[in-house]
Amino acid sequence: MSHSIDDSQPIFLQIARRISDDIINGATxxxxxVPSTNQFAKHYQINPATAAKGINxxxxxxxxFKKRGVGMFVAEGAREILLxxxxxxFYKRYIVPLMQEAEYLQLSTEQIKQMIDEGGND
Known part of the structure; x- marks a missing residue:
């Protein structure tokens, strides 16, 4: 656990995102x-209930998934679900607005693909 908490979004979502990132990149x-709610709470100096909300x-x-009396573990197929x-x-955040702007600028799909292939070079 090396990241810090910021004000960009609720803390419980940041906890969930950090766990998810570790699963996606193979660290977990x-x-x-995964670390316990108490470990998250101590490391980030937050309320254990906040950490629990992210884990839940x-x-x-x-x-x-929970192993009673042991802790929380990464489920089989979790990485694929997260991906x-x-x-x-990604599609909703980047592609949809890109396509809307491209339509406004009268760019064809081929022109957009060419721009991507060229890496944005003029």
């Missing part, structure tokens, strides 16, 4: 245990 693998969000999404979620998020 399927079947491995991932439990609801079937990314994490699909992030791909949808």
């Amino acid at each position: 693998k399927e079947g491995e245990q 969000l991932l439990v609801e999404q079937e990314i994490l 699909k979620q992030r791909q949808v998020e």
Whole structure:
């Protein structure tokens, strides 16, 4: 746990995002245990209930599961679920506005592909 908390979004969402990022980049693998709510609370100096809210969000999404008396673990298939979620998020956040602006500027799909292939060079 090396990241810091910021004011850009609710803390519980940042906790969930950090766990998700670690799963996506392979730092935490399927079947491995994630830090406890108390570990998150101590590290980030936050309320354990806030950390629990972030972890429970991932439990609801079937990314994490609880082993009673042991802790939270990464579920099988979690990485694929997260990748699909992030791909949808990417599409909505970047591709949809890009296509709307391209339409406004009367750019064809081929012109957009060419721009991407050229890396934005004029």
